[in-house]
Amino acid sequence: xxxxxCHLDRCADLAAALxxxxxxxxxxxxxxxxxxxxxxxxxxxxxxxAVVGIHPNDADEASDPGVRADVExxxxxxxxxxxxxxxxxxxxxxxxxxxxxxxxxWQGSLAAARDLPLVLHVxxxxxxxxxxxxxxxxxxxxxxxxxxxxCTNGHPELLAVAxxxxxxxxxxxxxxxxxAVEVRAAARAVPEGRLLVETDAPFLAPVPHRGRPNxxxxxxxxxxxxARLREVDLRSLEPILDANARSAFPLGxx
Numbered sequence: 001x002x003x004x005x006c007h008l009d010r011c012a013d014l015a016a017a018l019x020x021x022x023x024x025x026x027x028x029x030x031x032x033x034x035x036x037x038x039x040x041x042x043x044x045x046x047x048x049x050a051v052v053g054i055h056p057n058d059a060d061e062a063s064d065p066g067v068r069a070d071v072e073x074x075x076x077x078x079x080x081x082x083x084x085x086x087x088x089x090x091x092x093x094x095x096x097x098x099x100x101x102x103x104x105x106w107q108g109s110l111a112a113a114r115d116l117p118l119v120l121h122v123x124x125x126x127x128x129x130x131x132x133x134x135x136x137x138x139x140x141x142x143x144x145x146x147x148x149x150x151c152t153n154g155h156p157e158l159l160a161v162a163x164x165x166x167x168x169x170x171x172x173x174x175x176x177x178x179x180a181v182e183v184r185a186a187a188r189a190v191p192e193g194r195l196l197v198e199t200d201a202p203f204l205a206p207v208p209h210r211g212r213p214n215x216x217x218x219x220x221x222x223x224x225x226x227a228r229l230r231e232v233d234l235r236s237l238e239p240i241l242d243a244n245a246r247s248a249f250p251l252g253x254x
Contacts, residue, residue: 020217084119
């Protein structure tokens with residue numbers, strides 16, 4: 001099993017986070033200060049890979065030429081397998097949309113130039129879909145054909161754009177939440193070859209660990225729920241998920 005998106009640098013107990021029967025773990029940097037720690041983690045264990053970029057809630061950092069230079073330098077690291085997470089987050093309303101979109105365009109251009117997957121974060125305001133619609137338009141304009149909808153929210157327009165571009169769609173622990181209606185509908189509809197699972201650890205712990213810190217090993221709960229929703233056996237779905245992860249990210253041989 002592969003956890004395609006987590007934040008090991010934010011996990012309180014690294015030994016517990018990695019003490020699982022996982023083939024690979026992708027840890028994601030979200031801001032400038034986390035670049036070096038994330039790269040060190042990717043160097044510390046042969047199962048750990050890194051994705052580096054600037055989160056939309058920290059998109060103001062992306063206007064700094066020094067930050068941009070450091071992110072671009074980090075992309076040359078042999079354990080880096082993607083760019084991000086970038087995107088649109090209007091839930092917290094910390095950074096104006098125009099600056100989030102500028103950071104997205106910059107990171108999208110980096111991913112395209114290096115033929116790396118772009119990892120997209122999208123979070124809408126409560127009861128609205130402003131962020132999803134803005135992200136769908138930006139993604140369509142970018143046109144990069146390698147990427148992952150991280151922790152997909154199931155928004156139909158965004159899903160359609162991503163799938164049309166050939167992107168993968170990743171499901172996190174909120175798939176196990178009964179009220180996540182659009183996410184659960186997407187889990188049934190996304191083509192088998194585009195499915196990924198993740199934890200976003202230490203956030204978004206799945207049932208039965210909801211409300212407690214998440215761990216990469218808990219990805220199996222999300223995979224089991226995905227199998228249940230698709231009415232397939234987990235033993236048959238797991239190798240498909242692993243193959244999809246290796247297709248989405250340059251993780252090397254199994």
